[in-house]
Every structure is written in C-alpha cells, then in structure tokens.
Amino acid sequence: MRRKRVYIETYGCQMNKADSEIIKAVLSASGYSMTAVPERADVILLNTCSVREHAEQRVLGRISQLRQLKLENPGLILGVVGCMAQKMGKELIGEGSGVNLIAGPDSYRRLPGLLETSNNGSSIDLGLDPEEVYSGINPRREDKVKAWVPIMRGCDKFCSYCVVPYLRGRERSRPADEILEEVKALAEQGHKEVTLLGQNVNSYKDGATDFADLLRSIDETTCIQRVRFLTSHPKDMSQKVLHAINESKSLCEHIHLPLQSGSSRILARMNRGYNKEQYLQLIRLIREIIRGVSISTDIIVGFPGETEEDFQETLDVVKEVGFDSAFTYKYSPRKGTRAYEFEDDVPPEEKQERLERLICLQRKISASKNQSLVGSRQEVLIEGRNRKGTTLGRTRTDKPVALQNDSELTPGDIVEVEIIGSTSATLIGCATSPLNHP
Numbered sequence: 047m048r049r050k051r052v053y054i055e056t057y058g059c060q061m062n063k064a065d066s067e068i069i070k071a072v073l074s075a076s077g078y079s080m081t082a083v084p085e086r087a088d089v090i091l092l093n094t095c096s097v098r099e100h101a102e103q104r105v106l107g108r109i110s111q112l113r114q115l116k117l118e119n120p121g122l123i124l125g126v127v128g129c130m131a132q133k134m135g136k137e138l139i140g141e142g143s144g145v146n147l148i149a150g151p152d153s154y155r156r157l158p159g160l161l162e163t164s165n166n167g168s169s170i171d172l173g174l175d176p177e178e179v180y181s182g183i184n185p186r187r188e189d190k191v192k193a194w195v196p197i198m199r200g201c202d203k204f205c206s207y208c209v210v211p212y213l214r215g216r217e218r219s220r221p222a223d224e225i226l227e228e229v230k231a232l233a234e235q236g237h238k239e240v241t242l243l244g245q246n247v248n249s250y251k252d253g254a255t256d257f258a259d260l261l262r263s264i265d266e267t268t269c270i271q272r273v274r275f276l277t278s279h280p281k282d283m284s285q286k287v288l289h290a291i292n293e294s295k296s297l298c299e300h301i302h303l304p305l306q307s308g309s310s311r312i313l314a315r316m317n318r319g320y321n322k323e324q325y326l327q328l329i330r331l332i333r334e335i336i337r338g339v340s341i342s343t344d345i346i347v348g349f350p351g352e353t354e355e356d357f358q359e360t361l362d363v364v365k366e367v368g369f370d371s372a373f374t375y376k377y378s379p380r381k382g383t384r385a386y387e388f389e390d391d392v393p394p395e396e397k398q399e400r401l402e403r404l405i406c407l408q409r410k411i412s413a414s415k416n417q418s419l420v421g422s423r424q425e426v427l428i429e430g431r432n433r434k435g436t437t438l439g440r441t442r443t444d445k446p447v448a449l450q451n452d453s454e455l456t457p458g459d460i461v462e463v464e465i466i467g468s469t470s471a472t473l474i475g476c477a478t479s480p481l482n483h484p
C-alpha cells in the first residue's frame with residue numbers, strides 16, 4: 047500500500063513554522079510522506095494563527111477553497127491545527143465546512159491517532175499540556191542554511207490585546223542540554239544560523255540556566271556561526287543577555303524588541319509592564335553595550351482609547367529610537383482578551399490613516415539607516431536567490447542584501463560584502479572576499 051501523503055500550509059509567526067516542522071516529523075515517523083501539492087494529498091493540514099482577525103479570515107477563505115477537493119477525493123482529511131483550532135474548536139467542524147480534524151498547539155504528538163479517527167468521521171483534540179515542549183522530536187527541516195529552534199512555549203505576560211496566552215498556555219522551557227545537542231547537530235549538518243524561538247525568550251529558564259547562560263553555552267559549545275532569537279520582551283530583557291551578545295562571537299547584533307505603543311498611558315492599558323521612559327532607557331542601554339546593534343520592533347495602532355496625542359507619542363518614540371525596521375499592525379479585537387472589554391473606539395479609517403503615517407515615517411528612517419551603511423563592509427550569509435535570479439543574503443544585523451557580483455556564491459557561504467547602494471528595504475552589495483569556507 048502506498049504511503050499516505052500530507053500537505054501542510056502554515057500561517058502566522060515563526061513559532062508556527064517551527065511547529066509545522068514538528069508536525070512533519072511526527073507524521074513522517076508514523077509512515078506518512080509529505081507533498082507540496084494539495085491536489086495530491088490524502089491529508090491537508092492548515093497550521094493557523096489567531097493573533098489578528100485578518101489571519102483568521104484568510105484561513106476561512108482557504109478552507110472553503112480546499113474543501114472543493116473533497117468532491118474528487120471524498121476520503122481527503124481536511125484538518126485545522128494551531129491557534130485558530132484551539133480558539134474556534136468545534137465551530138470549525140460545522141455542517142458543510144469540510145473540516146474533519148481539529149488539533150491545538152499541544153496536540154501534535156497525537157496527530158497520527160487523530161488522523162486514524164478522522165477516517166471514520168471527525169476528531170478533535172484541544173488539550174493544553176503545561177509540560178509539552180516536544181522533547182525528543184527532531185523537526186523535519188527543509189532549509190539547509192537556517193534553522194528555527196524552539197526553546198520555550200507559551201506566554202505568561204497577558205498583554206491585554208493578545209490571545210496567545212489563552213491559546214498556547216503557560217510558559218515552559220525546553221531542557222538546555224537538549225537545545226545544545228540540537229544546535230550542535232545542526233551545525234554539524236552544515237546549518238550556518240539558528241534562530242531560537244519563544245513567545246518571550248527572555249524568561250527562558252531551565253533550573254539554574256537562564257536565557258543569557260543558554261546563549262553563552264550555545265556560543266561556547268557548538269560551532270554554529272550565527273545565533274538569533276525571537277521575541278524579546280522589554281520588561282524581561284536583562285543586562286546579562288546584552289553582555290552575552292556583546293561577548294559571544296556567534297550571537298548576531300540584532301534585537302527585535304516590540305514597543306507596541308509610545309504612549310505610557312496606552313502601554314499601561316496594554317498591560318505591557320513598562321512605560322515610554324523605561325523603553326527608551328533600555329534602548330540606550332542596548333546601544334551602549336552592543337556596538338553596531340540593529341533594533342526592530344512591533345507596533346499596534348488604534349488600540350482602544352488611543353488619541354491623536356497618544357499616537358503622536360508613538361511617532362515621537364519611533365523617531366527618537368530610529369528603528370531599523372518595524373512590523374506595524376492595526377489593533378484587532380480578540381474575544382476572550384481583556385482589551386476585548388474596552389470599546390474599540392478608534393474608527394477603521396482613523397486606524398488606517400495612523401498606520402499609513404507610521405509606515406511612511408518608518409520607511410524614511412529605514413532608508414536613511416540603510417543609506418548610512420553605503421561604503422561599509424558587512425559579513426553576509428548567502429541564503430538563496432530571488433525570482434529574478436539575484437543572490438540574496440543577510441547581514442549579522444538582519445538586513446537583506448542583494449548581491450551584484452554573485453556568480454560563484456551558493457547558499458550557506460559567508461562572505462564579506464561592500465555595500466554600494468540601498469533602498470528602505472534592502473542593501474545592495476558586491477562580495478569582496480570569501481570570509482569562510484569550512
């Protein structure tokens with residue numbers, strides 16, 4: 047009998063991408079094979095995100111498209127997994143929806159059993175498990191150069207707008223020795239970069255090992271060339287972590303530090319645990335300790351009660367900090383969160399307008415930051431080519447670089463590049479010498 051084929055589509059954050067690699071590992075170990083073509087699949091899984099309504103709408107649209115495949119293949123299992131599965135549960139299985147499997151973020155070990163049951167109807171597993179960190183599962187990765195490495199799961203921060211703590215449960219960390227082994231093995235297999243993942247990596251804890259200790263051990267005991275991490279919470283970012291970055295060669299000089307708002311009044315309503323001055327103080331400290339660091343951020347506009355003055359404060363902080371880049375979002379009310387109880391009182395046109403003003407400002411800042419690098423030399427990791435065939439790489443500070451003289455470069459090469467031009471989104475460079483050919 048041929049092996050059953052699984053097609054997985056992933057929405058949302060990097061954590062979800064890493065989870066899809068865990069799902070692939072679990073299903074491969076149970077005899078399934080993977081396909082990149084939904085029409086050829088026996089099982090279609092959508093690994094979903096609930097952080098904003100827009101993400102959910104996209105998935106609902108995709109479900110109605112994909113269920114058409116059941117007309118030709120009535121045995122097809124259509125499953126929704128991840129945050130939206132956890133949030134909507136049975137609602138997704140309703141009459142005519144076509145969905146016959148629902149599994150939340152802590153249920154992936156049980157997927158093979160759930161798929162068996164789905165053959166004769168539908169199955170649902172939304173058990174949150176405060177211990178689950180998917181120990182012992184070796185994620186099935188496709189990228190040969192860069193790898194995601196989850197180091198913790200869940201979030202205990204309960205920012206008032208955010209649905210994540212309700213869907214992914216409480217914070218728990220993976221054992222440090224297991225993470226070290228995984229990074230060692232990745233380096234030995236030829237990976238050049240790992241990104242350590244968690245909703246709030248700064249609160250990583252395994253016995254006496256905290257996040258800074260973990261970073262230092264990775265740097266000292268593995269030969270991975272580049273280490274990044276996502277996401278940091280300003281309240282939990284310690285000086286110890288900043289010193290670890292500064293003193294460890296493999297730790298890249300880039301920090302993603304969500305600001306969310308520049309108004310202390312709104313930050314308090316968001317339950318972020320810091321105010322504008324504390325955030326700015328932390329930025330100064332980061333820049334003092336880590337030379338040449340780049341800083342990116344997340345910002346929400348139109349949070350309930352955000353006035354024009356509050357928004358102006360956000361613009362002022364953005365100017366003062368001078369972020370290298372920013373992900374910007376319109377506030378989206380999420381049922382079950384504390385902010386859902388607040389009146390969503392910023393009209394949609396106003397949210398849109400604020401978003402555009404913020405994007406416009408950030409674009410100018412990013413452009414001038416990039417422009418200031420023209421003439422400099424940067425260490426660039428080659429990642430691949432774009433559709434036009436241009437070779438692309440990234441600096442240690444996480445800036446994309448398009449290479450001009452690229453004939454001999456292949457993914458995984460680390461080269462020195464002279465920056466000869468820039469836009470707000472990309473640096474343009476010429477490789478000057480290979481830095482490293484292991």
Ligand code: 5AD
Nearest residue numbers: 207208304344345346375376377378
């Ligand atoms: N509405 C808009 N943006 C949100 N984010 C989280 N929840 C919401 C929401 N309800 C944003 C935050 C977070 C990023 C991953 O998504 O900026 O840092």
Ligand code: SF4
Nearest residue numbers: 201203204205208210
């Ligand atoms: Fe959501 Fe806040 Fe936790 Fe991030 S830190 S996942 S925004 S609750």
